[in-house]
Amino acid sequence: MDQVSCRYLQKLLERNEQSTVDMIFSEVISEVVTLMRDPFGNYLCQRLIDKCTPTQRTQLIKGAALELVFIAKNMHGTRAAQKVIDSITHPDEIAAVKNALKGNVVTLIEDLNGNHVIQKCLRKFKPTDNQFIYDAVAKHCVQVSTHRHGCCVLQRCIDHGTPAQQRQLVDQIEQQALSLVQDAFGNYVVQYILDLNIPDLPTKIVQRLEGTLKDMSKQKFSSNVVEKCLKVGNNECVSRIICEILNMKFNLGGQQPTQLEGGLLKAQQNLTELIYDSYGNYVIQTCLCEGGKRSVIEYRMMVDVLRPCLRELKTIPYSRRIEELLRLVSLEEESGMLEQDSSI
Numbered sequence: 001m002d003q004v005s006c007r008y009l010q011k012l013l014e015r016n017e018q019s020t021v022d023m024i025f026s027e028v029i030s031e032v033v034t035l036m037r038d039p040f041g042n043y044l045c046q047r048l049i050d051k052c053t054p055t056q057r058t059q060l061i062k063g064a065a066l067e068l069v070f071i072a073k074n075m076h077g078t079r080a081a082q083k084v085i086d087s088i089t090h091p092d093e094i095a096a097v098k099n100a101l102k103g104n105v106v107t108l109i110e111d112l113n114g115n116h117v118i119q120k121c122l123r124k125f126k127p128t129d130n131q132f133i134y135d136a137v138a139k140h141c142v143q144v145s146t147h148r149h150g151c152c153v154l155q156r157c158i159d160h161g162t163p164a165q166q167r168q169l170v171d172q173i174e175q176q177a178l179s180l181v182q183d184a185f186g187n188y189v190v191q192y193i194l195d196l197n198i199p200d201l202p203t204k205i206v207q208r209l210e211g212t213l214k215d216m217s218k219q220k221f222s223s224n225v226v227e228k229c230l231k232v233g234n235n236e237c238v239s240r241i242i243c244e245i246l247n248m249k250f251n252l253g254g255q256q257p258t259q260l261e262g263g264l265l266k267a268q269q270n271l272t273e274l275i276y277d278s279y280g281n282y283v284i285q286t287c288l289c290e291g292g293k294r295s296v297i298e299y300r301m302m303v304d305v306l307r308p309c310l311r312e313l314k315t316i317p318y319s320r321r322i323e324e325l326l327r328l329v330s331l332e333e334e335s336g337m338l339e340q341d342s343s344i
Helices: 003-013 018-036 041-051 054-065 068-072 077-086 091-101 105-109 114-124 127-139 141-145 150-160 163-175 186-194 201-209 213-217 222-232 235-245 263-276 280-294 296-313 320-343
Strands: none
Touching (some): 003 041, 018 041, 018 054, 018 068, 041 054, 041 077, 054 068, 054 077, 054 091, 068 077, 068 114, 105 114, 105 127, 105 141, 105 150, 114 150, 127 141, 127 163, 141 150, 141 163, 141 186, 150 163, 163 201, 186 222, 201 213, 201 222, 201 235, 213 235, 213 263, 213 280, 222 280, 235 280, 263 280, 263 296, 280 296, 280 320
């Protein structure tokens, strides 16, 4: 279909004459899949959906549903497919679209054009009608989360889901945290759920990373997640991170951490390694900023290990902020001592 013909037919539809609509509909219905993928024909189909009767619209929707995945992945067809979903009002029409998309959810999510059709479903349909999307995303959580388009669609799934649907996705993300935090896109998904203010979730994420936290702190993507856990996590979460960096075993119930094999020397080595690292040093800075608020015992231990290294820190390119934080601690301690002296 050429541009001139398409515009002429659209102008005819604007007359709102049912006989004209019927005539155009009778010619379009048999070629709806081809026209929806056409650079100009897709606009005619969108206009026809607005002007036709409810019965005709249902026929158009069901006709397009036969090849909806094929249409949705086309740069022109994706617009028409989204128009189809937007125009749905009847349960039979919803069922037709669900049957067409079911089994191809992940394929569409990963497609440059198709992912917009899945997002349109999330916005248009009720959460219960979108359960097929949540089931597919949960089943292929890592594949979706680590994809350029998939990580964005997964976040929209969380936005539009019921609490149960959110939990379905969050549980899968938490279980796969170790692989996701190391990915260029997956780390954003983990950070996104950490902002949901779900109790104990940061602690659960940290427990999934236990034994690797030092290495995760030195990686470009995962270090962001470690910092996020320090900022939004509770006392236990912050304590667990600092303990592992200091080569200590975290103990529940506010008990003193237990020094592991290698002792203080290993703790100093871990800290030095992280301070010298372009990403790890930011994790240490965040430990010092957040530890004093929510992990006092472990925070004091970290300060005591770092303090003897203060002179050496001046030679490290990334250490200026750490040095400033340690000096602030010293000033606070001196201020506290002066207050005690004045009260005697």
